[in-house]
Amino acid sequence: MVASVIDGKKIANELHVEIRAKADALAASHGVVPGLAVVLVGEDPASAVYVRNKVKATAECGLKSFEFKLPAETSEAEVLGIVERLNKDPDVHGILVQLPLPKHIDSDKVLGLIDPDKDVDGFHPLNAGRLSVGLPGFVPCTPRGSAILIEKVQPDLSGLHAVVIGRSNIVGKPMAQLLLQKNATVTIAHSRTKDLPAVCRTADILVAAVGRPEMVKADWVKPGAIVIDVGINRITTPEGKGKLVGDVAYAECAEVAGAITPVPGGVGPMTIACLMLNTLDSAYRAAGATV
Numbered sequence: 001m002v003a004s005v006i007d008g009k010k011i012a013n014e015l016h017v018e019i020r021a022k023a024d025a026l027a028a029s030h031g032v033v034p035g036l037a038v039v040l041v042g043e044d045p046a047s048a049v050y051v052r053n054k055v056k057a058t059a060e061c062g063l064k065s066f067e068f069k070l071p072a073e074t075s076e077a078e079v080l081g082i083v084e085r086l087n088k089d090p091d092v093h094g095i096l097v098q099l100p101l102p103k104h105i106d107s108d109k110v111l112g113l114i115d116p117d118k119d120v121d122g123f124h125p126l127n128a129g130r131l132s133v134g135l136p137g138f139v140p141c142t143p144r145g146s147a148i149l150i151e152k153v154q155p156d157l158s159g160l161h162a163v164v165i166g167r168s169n170i171v172g173k174p175m176a177q178l179l180l181q182k183n184a185t186v187t188i189a190h191s192r193t194k195d196l197p198a199v200c201r202t203a204d205i206l207v208a209a210v211g212r213p214e215m216v217k218a219d220w221v222k223p224g225a226i227v228i229d230v231g232i233n234r235i236t237t238p239e240g241k242g243k244l245v246g247d248v249a250y251a252e253c254a255e256v257a258g259a260i261t262p263v264p265g266g267v268g269p270m271t272i273a274c275l276m277l278n279t280l281d282s283a284y285r286a287a288g289a290t291v
């Protein structure tokens with residue numbers, strides 16, 4: 001079997017067009033332009049690329065962006081001060097603090113200060129709790145985007161077994177909650193799971209979010225399974241060239257899976273599109289309009 005490729009870039013671009021139409025409609029009906037504030041602390045090159053792509057997508061979707069690019073030495077108090085100001089700013093409907101933050105800044109403290117109603121990353125404990133009990137709230141962008149990709153291939157997950165490799169608060173746990181909401185039977189696997197390849201082989205839907213380059217091999221994949229690769233790892237090839245790879249050994253797994261996301265061009269662009277969606281949702285809610 002050769003897997004069909006789930007083209008996240010194309011699906012994300014289609015979403016951008018839909019978001020633009022809804023943002024324009026909100027501006028016309030309520031005079032509100034959805035605003036997203038992006039806070040980047042430090043010079044991490046990958047984070048700088050992601051933030052640039054987010055700002056570009058914001059413009060494409062007809063949203064307004066507020067950028068805060070701060071030097072690595074910025075104190076925790078200064079970052080907290082900016083978040084407090086953004087919480088009070090009525091033109092800002094979404095606040096995103098790019099992770100990772102420099103080591104001297106307590107991420108939990110910063111993320112916990114963001115107004116949960118502007119927490120478009122869905123990282124605030126209140127939104128994590130809302131997701132786990134099935135209340136409306138912001139869902140983290142990578143799991144939300146991954147769930148959209150899965151739905152395109154398999155709209156009904158009832159009775160299917162989903163295995164999520166990774167238990168982070170940002171991806172693994174919310175991904176598992178979303179799959180559970182869609183009636184999948186969910187296993188969260190991690191570094192201490194016994195015989196991980198055998199567990200993965202039972203998955204109809206396999207989500208890899210471990211941050212280990214090409215860890216998932218072809219013999220971990222059940223024939224016909226949907227494989228979602230959340231990993232984004234920069235490696236150096238034996239020829240000395242830089243390359244972006246996922247957590248899944250793509251070429252060999254594509255021989256076995258039914259559908260698979262590539263890296264790049266899979267989950268990554270959907271993460272950004274879902275940030276735009278969350279910001280749009282937030283602006284509609286703040287304006288008392290229905291999406």
Ligand SMILES: Nc1nc2c(c(=O)[nH]1)N[C@@H](CN(C=O)c1ccc(C(=O)N[C@@H](CCC(=O)O)C(=O)O)cc1)CN2
Nearest residue numbers: 049050097098099100121141232264265266268269271
């Ligand atoms: N505040 C947040 N910080 C981080 C998040 C997040 O959701 N919120 N997730 C990751 C990084 N991330 C978003 O910020 C992100 C990573 C990758 C992509 C993406 O589009 N990747 C492209 C390749 C881009 C490249 O060339 O490097 C792809 O996969 O096609 C988007 C967003 C950690 N931090």
